[in-house]
Amino acid sequence: METKNVMIVGVGGQGTLLTSRILGGIMTQAGYEVKLSEVHGMAQRGGSVVTFVRYGDKVHEPIVEEGQADVLIAFERLEAKRYAHFLKKDGVIIVNDERIDPMPVVMGAAEYPDNIIEELKSEYKVYDINAMEVAKELGNSRVFNNVVLGLAAKHMDFSKEEWLKVIEEKVPPKTVDINKKAFLASYEA
Amino acid sequence: MVEKVIMLGNEAIARGAWEAGVTVSSAYPGTPSTEISENITKYPEIYAEWAPNEAVALEVAIGSSFAGSRALCSMKCVGLNVASDPLYSMSYIGATGGLVIIVADDPGLYSSQNEQDTRRIARAAVVPVIIPSDSQEAKDFMIEAYEISEKFDTPVIVRTTTRLAHSQTVVELGERDERQPIEYEKNIAKNVMMPANAKNRHLVVEQRMKDLAEFGNTSKLNKVEMGSDTSVGFITQGIEYQYVKEAYPDACVLKLGLVNPLPEKLIREFAEKVDTLYVFEELEPVIEEQVKAMGIKCHGKDLFTIQGEYSANLIREKVLNQNLDLKAPAQIPGRPPILCPGCPHRSTFYALKRLGLHAAGDIGCYTLGAVPPLGVIDTTVCMGSSIASLHGMEKARGREFIKNWVAVIGDSTFMHTGIASLENLAYNQSTGTVLIMDNSTTGMTGHQDHAATGKTLMGETVPAISIYKVCKALNIEHVVEVDAFDNDAVYKVVKEEVNRESLSVVIVCGPCALLKGQTFPYKVRAITDNCKKCGACLKPACPAITKNDDNTVSINSTMCNGCGLCVSQCHFGALEKYEV
Numbered sequence: 001m002e003t004k005n006v007m008i009v010g011v012g013g014q015g016t017l018l019t020s021r022i023l024g025g026i027m028t029q030a031g032y033e034v035k036l037s038e039v040h041g042m043a044q045r046g047g048s049v050v051t052f053v054r055y056g057d058k059v060h061e062p063i064v065e066e067g068q069a070d071v072l073i074a075f076e077r078l079e080a081k082r083y084a085h086f087l088k089k090d091g092v093i094i095v096n097d098e099r100i101d102p103m104p105v106v107m108g109a110a111e112y113p114d115n116i117i118e119e120l121k122s123e124y125k126v127y128d129i130n131a132m133e134v135a136k137e138l139g140n141s142r143v144f145n146n147v148v149l150g151l152a153a154k155h156m157d158f159s160k161e162e163w164l165k166v167i168e169e170k171v172p173p174k175t176v177d178i179n180k181k182a183f184l185a186s187y188e189a
Numbered sequence: 190m191v192e193k194v195i196m197l198g199n200e201a202i203a204r205g206a207w208e209a210g211v212t213v214s215s216a217y218p219g220t221p222s223t224e225i226s227e228n229i230t231k232y233p234e235i236y237a238e239w240a241p242n243e244a245v246a247l248e249v250a251i252g253s254s255f256a257g258s259r260a261l262c263s264m265k266c267v268g269l270n271v272a273s274d275p276l277y278s279m280s281y282i283g284a285t286g287g288l289v290i291i292v293a294d295d296p297g298l299y300s301s302q303n304e305q306d307t308r309r310i311a312r313a314a315v316v317p318v319i320i321p322s323d324s325q326e327a328k329d330f331m332i333e334a335y336e337i338s339e340k341f342d343t344p345v346i347v348r349t350t351t352r353l354a355h356s357q358t359v360v361e362l363g364e365r366d367e368r369q370p371i372e373y374e375k376n377i378a379k380n381v382m383m384p385a386n387a388k389n390r391h392l393v394v395e396q397r398m399k400d401l402a403e404f405g406n407t408s409k410l411n412k413v414e415m416g417s418d419t420s421v422g423f424i425t426q427g428i429e430y431q432y433v434k435e436a437y438p439d440a441c442v443l444k445l446g447l448v449n450p451l452p453e454k455l456i457r458e459f460a461e462k463v464d465t466l467y468v469f470e471e472l473e474p475v476i477e478e479q480v481k482a483m484g485i486k487c488h489g490k491d492l493f494t495i496q497g498e499y500s501a502n503l504i505r506e507k508v509l510n511q512n513l514d515l516k517a518p519a520q521i522p523g524r525p526p527i528l529c530p531g532c533p534h535r536s537t538f539y540a541l542k543r544l545g546l547h548a549a550g551d552i553g554c555y556t557l558g559a560v561p562p563l564g565v566i567d568t569t570v571c572m573g574s575s576i577a578s579l580h581g582m583e584k585a586r587g588r589e590f591i592k593n594w595v596a597v598i599g600d601s602t603f604m605h606t607g608i609a610s611l612e613n614l615a616y617n618q619s620t621g622t623v624l625i626m627d628n629s630t631t632g633m634t635g636h637q638d639h640a641a642t643g644k645t646l647m648g649e650t651v652p653a654i655s656i657y658k659v660c661k662a663l664n665i666e667h668v669v670e671v672d673a674f675d676n677d678a679v680y681k682v683v684k685e686e687v688n689r690e691s692l693s694v695v696i697v698c699g700p701c702a703l704l705k706g707q708t709f710p711y712k713v714r715a716i717t718d719n720c721k722k723c724g725a726c727l728k729p730a731c732p733a734i735t736k737n738d739d740n741t742v743s744i745n746s747t748m749c750n751g752c753g754l755c756v757s758q759c760h761f762g763a764l765e766k767y768e769v
Contacts, residue, residue, distance in 0.1 A: 011524065012526060013529070021357075024195055024357060025195075028195050028359070033359060034195055034357070034358075034359065035323075035356060035357065035358045036195070036356060036357040036358075037352060037355060037356040037357075038197075038355045038356070038357075039299065039355065040220055040221060040223075040224075040300075040355055040635065045526035045527060045528070045529060045554060045557065045633075046524075046526055046527040046528075046529060046732050047524055047525055047526035047527070048523075048524040059358075060431045060432075060434040060435040060438075060501075061428075061431040061432050061434075061435040061500070061501055062323075062352065062356035062357075062358065062428075062431065063352070063500065065500050065501060065502045066502065066513075066515045066516070067513065067514075067515050067516065078521060078522070078524070079524070081519045081521055082518070082519060082521060082524075084519065085515070085516035085517065085518050085519065099735075100732075100745070100748075101732075101735050101736075102522050102523065102524035102525070103524075103525060103527050103560075103561075103562075103730060103732065104522045104523060104525075105522050106727060106730070106732070106734065106735065106736060107561065107562050107727070107730070108736070109561075110522035110523075111522070112522065113521055113522075132747070141747045142747075
């Protein structure tokens with residue numbers, strides 16, 4: 001199989017690492033060679049963060065380069081726009097329709113762009129969801145990332161059972177049920 | 190069946206140390222090396238600790254080596270500067286029990302103050318360097334590093350980079366090599382570095398490097414892959430090898446695992462087989478310069494940047510001359526890292542800003558106090574430098590110059606190298622003001638304990654060293670502790686102490702908002718009807734506050750940790766704390 005390239009982007013602290021580890025887990029279980037690359041340290045303090053996940057028969061570099069991503073999972077819409085140029089022409093964007101103002105916007109030194117999702121839709125195949133709302137309805141806003149993952153999973157070739165198995169392995173034991181619910185809320189919608 | 194797991198580079202290094210039979214590990218946290226020590230704690234056969242700094246950590250590992258047991262010391266790139274004193278001597282002394290030092294470089298500067306190349310320091314210290322290219326090699330090369338260390342009687346540096354350290358790839362696990370310590374033998378000529386002994390040892394060191402270079406010609410650490418197209422060939426190492434293979438799967442490659450010293454014979458043979466030779470190495474042209482000194486023509490930094498990380502696209506562009514036709518990134522507001530909501534440092538920085546003070550800064554999350562809108566940090570150099578540089582300013586320009594200045598340092602950085610600097614201020618009669626921002630952890634690297642937190646890396650509870658008592662023991666009369674979340678008190682104390690005509694230390698205490706087990710009983714909400722749109726609450730730069738289109742504000746309740754700094758700025762009752 002040709003190597004597939006997935007990117008998970010968001011704001012430091014949103015939990016991109018957990019999602020990339022779930023993705024890494026499911027791809028490893030399926031027997032692919034998997035490489036992941038993460039950002040730790042300084043960039044986790046509210047900065048823009050990106051995680052790369054690559055899988056296939058043979059994977060060399062652990063990063064996804066510009067123009068090569070098949071799937072872009074964005075936890076925030078400005079971050080979707082920031083990394084959209086990494087996508088292939090027929091790439092897919094899964095975006096959490098949430099706005100988190102970066103400091104230049106909070107300070108009034110820059111404007112948060114309007115119509116991000118509409119503009120992305122004119123160029124790419126985009127699936128958007130207000131995951132925070134869904135997570136809050138489930139009673140735990142922290143699990144919003146598995147709501148986003150559930151939507152992404154609809155566009156990937158793994159079964160529901162495979163996803164639930166790997167979520168069970170990767171999330172903290174006490175939160176397995178709520179995380180599975182969060183995943184299914186969008187996966188089965 | 191061999192067990193295969195997907196592992197972070199740093200996790201694989203820890204596994205490799207365990208399989209190699211290591212029994213002692215000492216380190217100071219530093220991105221991107223921190224997870225090595227954290228993963229070592231999974232293995233009960235290894236004693237693992239956080240040392241106050243990298244020099245101490247290396248000296249602990251050296252002790253283990255003297256005692257005949259395999260030891261590990263890990264650090265980030267700039268940590269090696271601190272540890273270089275013991276390193277240079279150990280190059281002369283050699284290693285009894287295997288001694289491996291992991292140094293994690295940071296091409297692209299994800300979290301460091303410079304982009305230094307450890308291979309340069311290793312060459313200066315005359316120490317061999319091994320560089321892995323994925324997690325499997327990270328584990329396997331650790332085992333090989335210990336073999337080399339003991340066989341050639343030398344400390345060995347295993348050099349990683351951020352990309353390798355923080356990438357996960359598949360690893361085949363092995364068994365632990367349970368080893369007995371090597372019998373101790375007193376040997377003054379070898380182990381006591383005074384001039385007469387060091388003269389003789391210097392000759393041994395030079396011969397050792399010649400032997401290692403010869404070993405490199407046949408070692409499995411170095412490998413030649415001949416592709417079908419011999420018009421180009423690459424000499425490369427580490428993660429850069431993956432970029433070469435990605436762009437050019439059929440390339441002719443000499444992949445070096447033992448990068449210092451270089452295997453001259455192997456390089457000459459490879460260079461003869463290819464028409465055009467490229468040296469593809471991130472950071473400094475360390476291999477390139479040596480290849481050129483052998484009289485071999487090659488391309489290197491004439492095509493490939495000295496700054497930042499490499500990629501397969503770099504080869505596609507510069508070697509394969511492909512037009513990549515890449516889209517330009519969108520022109521949108523940047524998202525720099527910032528202090529978290531509920532960060533205990535924010536009240537101090539905001540007080541400094543209101544008082545119009547300058548700060549000599551240090552290394553940690555609080556370096557973020559340099560960026561707008563807080564913008565109170567004027568200088569950041571290296572671990573511990575804030576305190577001594579404030580003193581230098583005073584000695585250069587007098588009390589008048591520093592009366593609007595403070596030094597700002599975190600608890601972990603204070604314990605690392607700040608103590609010695611403060612000793613200097615006390616001894617040499619500074620009149621400066623030092624703010625120790627004690628958030629009870631090593632924050633930026635992801636919450637590691639240190640001597641003043643009262644907990645060890647292996648989870649043991651020990652008596653915490655009191656920073657207050659340390660300052661008092663240095664004969665500093667004015668040492669004040671203040672609660673970081675009492676905003677008015679922070680402002681008042683800083684103002685008072687800056688005006689004091691003698692040395693004073695303010696310890697601003699408040700745990701990091703991300704520290705495990707922290708509970709936040711409050712959150713803040715906006716009462717929009719009362720809002721006068723003055724923007725006062727936005728000034729401390731909390732990411733949980735958003736300005737609405739009509740200039741009123743909203744609080745992101747998921748992000749807010751209820752510290753109340755914004756509430757204390759509002760004079761109109763438009764923000765209120767509530768219990769969750």
